[in-house]
Amino acid sequence: MRGRSYTPSPPRGYGRRGGRSPGPRGGRYGRADAPTSLLVRNLRLDCRPEDLKRPFGQFGPVKDVYLPRDYYTGDARGFGFVQYVDPADAAEAKYQMDGQLLHGRELTVVFAEENRKKPTEMRARERGGGSRGGSYDRRRSPSRYSRSPPRNSQSRGRNYYSPPKRRYSRSISPNEKRYSRERSYSRSPPAREHKHHSGSPVRVERSPYGSRSRSQSPGPVGPGPVRARSPVRARSISRSRSRSPPHHPAEYARGPPRRDRSPSQ
């Protein structure tokens, strides 16, 4: 303390974890260190993976292309990842594509770190930052972009993230028979329109990741047996709801999703 505060002088450019920096020498990654993922910035907000795959695929086989988007709004965030099979292709693509125009925008292509967070981790951040003490925000302050859903967006009554009508009041009326139609209850929060992109005829029309139907549809009502009327009924329902996918970020903070006892027994 003596006056001299530690001033973190921010390095120029993205000098985040220099882990994979090419270093002042050569600038060539070692083979083992060569990243295969490219981060493409300045994408159009409505850019699709295919749009990237095509131009980027010219340099080599692309393993995967992913454009992260806001979980709540579902909008693209303006950047994406292109992962190659061969690091050499990635380097080539980076060199070639960096600065290229895609849809009228100059792309910025850089190597991406493999810091990819898993969904589970993302949820943790909303929960309170993790009990570990802070390791949150080690990257940048996301607060600026605020991943949280704008409370007052359009309609006051309905938070935009809020599902349309999920009112299971007490019991489900028989007229709410809208289930059993789409079992696509995945982790998709706001059902974004599914674009039918008939591009690969050879590809089976099954969801790319779809095979993992995890389960339980949040179907409100119980399957068959009539629920005995008991005072705990409300509680029962309440619990049922807990199983449902995240509704509000705040809910996370409310408490961990408790698992019901195994119904198997």
Added chain:
DNA sequence: GTTGAGCGTT
């Protein structure tokens, strides 16, 4: 077996 709520978004 993987991960799709992925870091460098006005």
